[in-house]
Amino acid sequence: MKSFIRRKKIECGKNYLDIEIYPYTQGQDQGTVKKRAKKEKLSSPKQKDLNDKNARKTLGRIMKANFSSDDLHLSLTYNNKHLPKTLEDAERKVKNFLRRLAYLRKKKGLPKLKYILITGYKLRNGGTELARIHHHLLINGGMGRDEVESLWRCPRRKGEKQGERIGYVNADRLQLDGSGLEGLCQYLSKQAGGKKRWSSSQNLDKPSCWTNDHEYSRRKVERMAKAPPDTDYWEEKYPGFILSGWEVEYNEITGWSIYIQLWKPPKN
Secondary structure (H helix, E strand, O other): OOEEEEEEEEEEOOOEEEEEEEEEEHHHHOOOOOOOOOOOOOOHHHHHHHHHHHHHHHHHHHHHHHOOOOOEEEEEOOOHHHOOOOHHHHHHHHHHHHHHHHHHHHHOOOOOOOEEEEEEEOEEOOOOEEOOOEEEEEEOOOOOHHHHHOOOEOOOOOOOOOOOEOOOEEEEEOOOEOOEOHHHHHHHHHOOOOEEEEEEOOOOOOOEEEEEOOOOOHHHHHHHHHOOOOHHHHHHHOOOOEEEEEEEEEEOOOEEEEEEEEEOOOOO
16 A cells, blocks of 8 residues: 655644644545555553544644634633532533623624633542533633623622622733744643533634645655754745744654644734
């Protein structure tokens, strides 16, 4: 079966590029093949690590394709009185919050709400009880921080000017560092420390992907992997972008793989 080196370019909006260079076989593009090489089963921990890594990449790319320094990052927690007993209860509360945000944006004539919601939690007592559950939320800008934070409340009861606060909430404008949003993406995808799930609005832009199976030879990839990152090469290949991330992996069976991240800083 023919094998080659695949270069996958993932464009995350106008300001981020991810490049993956890895060994590939022709049969991987086919739904079925008559003869397959012996399949190596990954152990459960290894498979989990691989799944987690791919999930973090996917989440990070969607973040980078949709949010910028004009937008907000919210941290949402619960006080003891309103601490959810189940995951479903927590999701109900945060969805009510999202509905309030969407309504207020519409009332103010702003574009529709775009969001990514990440819920982090741990289980204790044999998996029957939620430990301190919390949420992270990325939303599009246009609203003030105080205005957004004030919506993290219970529904107003009769005679109340506003409902009780559910817990602590903090809204910050997204900060770009030397790799753009990459640091925040890594933090949000890893920080929960236990279980986590994420969801998003339906109006998010999707990263675009292109592949090329003839640009690099195995020998060239090996030379690139063993040497320090050639910053000049990548920044000349993709004008306007700077090299912001570089990861190399070696597999005894398939060989070398390289994962490159590029970021285009906004113009002042």
